[in-house]
Amino acid sequence: MKYHLISLYFIVLISTLTYCQKRGSWGDQGNGTYINPIINADYSDPDVIRVGNKYYMICSEFHYMGMTIQESEDMVNWKIIGQIYNRLDFPAYDAFKRYAGGSWAPAIRFHDNKFWVYFCTINEGLFMTSANNPEGPWSPLLLVKNIEKWEDPCPFWDDDGQAYLGHSVHGAGPIIIHKMSADGTKLLDEGKTVYTGPVAEGTKIYKRNNYYYLSIPEGGVSEGWQTILRSKNIYGPYEKRVVLEKGSTPINGPHQGAIVDNPNGEWWFYHFQSAGALGRVLHLQPMFWHDDWPVIGIDIDRNGIGEPVSVWKKPNIKGNFPIIAPQSDDEFNTPHLGFQWQWNHNPINSNWSLKDKKGYLVLKAKKASNIMEAHNTLTQKVMGNTGEVTVQMDVSNMISGQKAGLSSMSKIYNSVGVKNHKGKLYLFFEGKDKKYEEFMISNKTIYLKLKLDFIQQKNHFFYSTDNKNFKAIGPDFNAEFGYWKGSRVALFSYNELNDGGSAAFNFFHYNYDGPK
Numbered sequence: 001m002k003y004h005l006i007s008l009y010f011i012v013l014i015s016t017l018t019y020c021q022k023r024g025s026w027g028d029q030g031n032g033t034y035i036n037p038i039i040n041a042d043y044s045d046p047d048v049i050r051v052g053n054k055y056y057m058i059c060s061e062f063h064y065m066g067m068t069i070q071e072s073e074d075m076v077n078w079k080i081i082g083q084i085y086n087r088l089d090f091p092a093y094d095a096f097k098r099y100a101g102g103s104w105a106p107a108i109r110f111h112d113n114k115f116w117v118y119f120c121t122i123n124e125g126l127f128m129t130s131a132n133n134p135e136g137p138w139s140p141l142l143l144v145k146n147i148e149k150w151e152d153p154c155p156f157w158d159d160d161g162q163a164y165l166g167h168s169v170h171g172a173g174p175i176i177i178h179k180m181s182a183d184g185t186k187l188l189d190e191g192k193t194v195y196t197g198p199v200a201e202g203t204k205i206y207k208r209n210n211y212y213y214l215s216i217p218e219g220g221v222s223e224g225w226q227t228i229l230r231s232k233n234i235y236g237p238y239e240k241r242v243v244l245e246k247g248s249t250p251i252n253g254p255h256q257g258a259i260v261d262n263p264n265g266e267w268w269f270y271h272f273q274s275a276g277a278l279g280r281v282l283h284l285q286p287m288f289w290h291d292d293w294p295v296i297g298i299d300i301d302r303n304g305i306g307e308p309v310s311v312w313k314k315p316n317i318k319g320n321f322p323i324i325a326p327q328s329d330d331e332f333n334t335p336h337l338g339f340q341w342q343w344n345h346n347p348i349n350s351n352w353s354l355k356d357k358k359g360y361l362v363l364k365a366k367k368a369s370n371i372m373e374a375h376n377t378l379t380q381k382v383m384g385n386t387g388e389v390t391v392q393m394d395v396s397n398m399i400s401g402q403k404a405g406l407s408s409m410s411k412i413y414n415s416v417g418v419k420n421h422k423g424k425l426y427l428f429f430e431g432k433d434k435k436y437e438e439f440m441i442s443n444k445t446i447y448l449k450l451k452l453d454f455i456q457q458k459n460h461f462f463y464s465t466d467n468k469n470f471k472a473i474g475p476d477f478n479a480e481f482g483y484w485k486g487s488r489v490a491l492f493s494y495n496e497l498n499d500g501g502s503a504a505f506n507f508f509h510y511n512y513d514g515p516k
Helices: 002-020
Strands: 033-035 047-051 054-058 068-072 079-083 103-111 114-121 125-131 142-146 150-157 163-169 175-180 192-195 204-208 211-218 225-231 239-244 255-261 267-274 280-290 293-296 311-313 342-344 361-364 378-381 386-394 402-409 413-421 424-431 435-441 445-453 459-464 471-477 488-495 502-512
Touching (some): 192 211, 280 311, 386 402, 402 502
Antiparallel strands (some): 068 079, 163 175, 175 192, 211 225, 342 378, 378 488, 386 445, 402 488
16 A cells, blocks of 8 residues: 555656646647747757757847857757856947847857857957856957958867868858868968858858768748758868758748757757747757758658658657746846846946845946937847736836836837836836827836737736736837847836936746746
């Protein structure tokens, strides 16, 4: 009887733990399968590598600070483990003049027992950083080449130790390969053009069975396909094959990503899909080799080119892995910001604090005319097509001219918050097309809520004084894709008159339609 009870206990425990892991309309389904996208969030231009039994991913972040690194043990469930940099030390990134600038299509590699990351900014040039551990610390960014309009670099160390760097140029193409110093810090020549194609960019370099492979997205962000080039010489000439296309599926532009194997001999391909206001979301496709060519996805329409799958069996990796997604919630009760947070352009570190008010994030206001020019606007990616964000804000230290609150922002913005006008507090909504609404309040603590629905494009703000009864404010609004990034959720505090005043945020809670 005792053993039956023990068995029953473990069955109940396992069932409870499984139930507690929230599944959703995307990602790990808890039954050995996954639904694409595996992360329904703006992980654009992803690059992924395997080191031992773990997988590491980075993506383009453009003008948001800084670049995060994600880790997975099963190729499907990911968590953020660090940030590779948190500022770009150029005046334009202090003055909000680099929207759509910053990091474009980075590459991550593991070589000589170190992690290496390369990326280009469209205005400043080619950068490199390295680290012994993926969590960091990462070395200060090195400007390898001061040049405009390079994009999408990828390093490669050959079997004989010779290093190379491939990249494209603004406007997408051609693909150029340079010799590089073994320590990854210098380019040794002017480079050789090895391929010119229709919007060819984002090259990644691999070697297998004495073939060099260039994996290249072509055709544009939402209309494109994935091309593979192969040659026995890194400078070519290259054979060409299209290996993944939209075909008969609804997955537009399936390209720009990474070829990765696992210890059980399986091969997989990560790529993005352009998903409107959400940004470019992360998909995982099965892959195998045939006649030394990669075959990706499933050839549904039988034209010899793979098409992306929507549902598939998880990679064959032994172990029990929790169903998770990159972090979103924050109680602001630790000494450091959660890795999911990214500043809009460079922050002013003296004007934000997690220590001034215990358990709160305090944003001290600098003078600005609007949120797009406001220092220390703190953002994170939207997760999924539908969701709900709730924050608590203490406004007792706001001063005249100051605005603070919660925003949905990209190239446009819609915001709800509190403003201080000559000592009186007003709750306000402001949005695209100069829509505005406000009324006076007396409470020093306010709860702000953003309900997101990217399917119906009915996004709306709410407010409450007790975190129970919420009232709508402002109209429904559309979120939009802009500056190469999806719409963001943001916390802001700025002053339209002078520097001064602060707002304190007690928590940030985010429920959405995926795993958590």
